[in-house]
Amino acid sequence: MNATNGSTTTIKSKSYTRLSIIRKIIVGYSAMALFSIAALGFSINGLVSLHRTAKEIARTDLVFISNLQRLRESLVAQERYAGKFLILGSSEFRDFFNSRSQEFWKILNAMQREKNIPELPSLSALYTKYQAASIEVFANKESDPQPMQKVGVQTLAAIDAISVNEQKRLNSKLEDADRREESTLNLTLILSFTGFLLATAVAVFVTYSISSAIRKLKTATHRIAEGEFDYDPQIPEGDEIGDLARDFTHMAVRLKELEQMSLDASPLTRLPGNIAIERILNKRLLSDEPFAVCYADLDNFKAYNDRYGYIKGSELIKLTGEIIYEEASKYGGVDCFIGHVGGDDFVLVLSEDNFDQVCDAITARFDREIVAHYSTEDAERGAIEGKDRYGVQRIFPLMTISIAVLVCQQGEYDSAVEIARTAAQIKDHVKVQPGSNYFVNRRKLNR
Incomplete structure (x- = not known):
């Protein structure tokens, strides 16, 4: 009777030990999956945020800075045509001046629609004064050009000041993007490394085949981290590690899609911009x-x-x-x-x-x-x-x-x-x- 009880106790102990290992494996892989999903989530969020910032810079900030340069070039050209008119008296230079003036207003109006910054209304007012002064100059060659030249200098200074401020805003935006990128990267690395440690601890309680599969997953991690998103870890399905490998491949495919989305590819040639x-x-x-x-x-x-x-x-x-x-x-x-x-x-x-x-x-x-x-x-x-x-x-x-x-x-x-x-x-x-x-x-x- 005692022998029977001892045998029963041994069977229960073995059953508990075996179940405890299974539980540890479940807990280990669940934790690793949790950390992997969290790392993926932070990575995706970071990539989407950086992509959004890059698009905003390309579509708004860089275009705005370029338009400021065009405004400056247009105003300098107007000054040049006004000077030639005063010297040569040809109405052709007045026509050139008016053409450049229309171009200036067109660019300035487009900029005001794109961005609402306090400097633009002031610039518009200055250029209105400049145009008023230019009308008097072109109407009478003998009139004093000093008021027009003075307002022109003020307008150029206003354009340059806006350019400096806009560059500061752009630099601030880029610095913020760098900080967010660094923060996302550090957190992703911490979560990924924690998941890796848990996977290593679990590998102690499993067979050689599972240990080999984990080494393959480790290799795949490094390959994908280096940009080889099409790398296949070649782990067969049918168990928990096989399912993890499948999810890992899906994650790599998703990361590849997000990377491609972040590139400013040309719509005509599909080459990077x-x-x-x-x-x-x-x-x-x-x-x-x-x-x-x-x-x-x-x-x-x-x-x-x-x-x-x-x-x-x-x-x-x-x-x-x-x-x-x-x-x-x-x-x-x-x-x-x-x-x-x-x-x-x-x-x-x-x-x-x-x-x-x-x-x-x-x-x-x-x-x-x-x-x-x-x-x-x-x-x-x-x-x-x-x-x-x-x-x-x-x-x-x-x-x-x-x-x-x-x-x-x-x-x-x-x-x-x-x-x-x-x-x-x-x-x-x-x-x-x-x-x-x-x-x-x-x-x-x-x-």
Whole structure:
């Protein structure tokens, strides 16, 4: 009887121990799932918030700052035309002045609709006074231009003050986004690391197969953290870890979708836009590895667009994006980056070793394929007739592509803005050369 009771006690003890392990596994995986979902939630919330901030900056703040620059350029042009009118007395300069004045009001009204800031009404009042003074100057050449010039200086100062304040607002917004990004990242890392520790503790009580599956999940975590969202941990379904692996894959798919949403891709070429370009340039500037920046631009595109229409022009921009993407992907290596600045401007970021092969492939293929997009008559003649940007009728050769190449060594450039400005200058030099070609600038650092 005692023996029977002892046997029964042993069976109950084993049953309790086995059930206790199961409970521990359930608690461990439940906790790990909770932390993973929390980490995912914070990650998604952070990505959505950053995406919203990036869209607001791109659609509102950057456009507003650009419009302020346009206002300044318009006012400077008006001052110039007024001065020429006083010297030469030609009514043509009055017409130019009035055209620029209409442009100024159009831009200012658009800015007031976009943003409600206290400085804009003051600027509007100043420019109204400037216009009133200009009417007197244009009505009587002998009148004193000093009042008009004085109000013009005040208006320029007001525009510059708004620009400074707007830049401060933008910097504050960017700093706030950085703080939110850092906070989200730290909390996500803490939650993820806590979940990992719980998973390790659970692995002590399970078989070798479960331990192996956990190691695979750990590898998948690192791969996905590095951006390899399509990585498959290859854990079979049928148990709790298999279900977790499935959820983990769904999480990676969701993160990939959110990353793609955050890119300011061009709707025409689907290539990354200005924000992504600036980020990759800043990232490369922080590294020790030299790299090449290629700024590609189409020659005589406006004449083609005027003759064949904007639909054909859009098709050519899309074709150019495909050519650049395919040839850069073929010869540029796994770390190449292709971006679309806008219009017919593209940017490539490549390693220092293979930009020559990429540029040769792009220019050669472009020259082969562009002929098919002209009429037979224009293709045989090798040129089309059209008006240049000044309205003068002239002959334009068939479209070509020009590429300005900057080879960037460590310490040569301080910012993406400096690289873009230098590339634009080189592009102007390349565009005056006949045919499709590229020009390489190798700055020598003197420090």
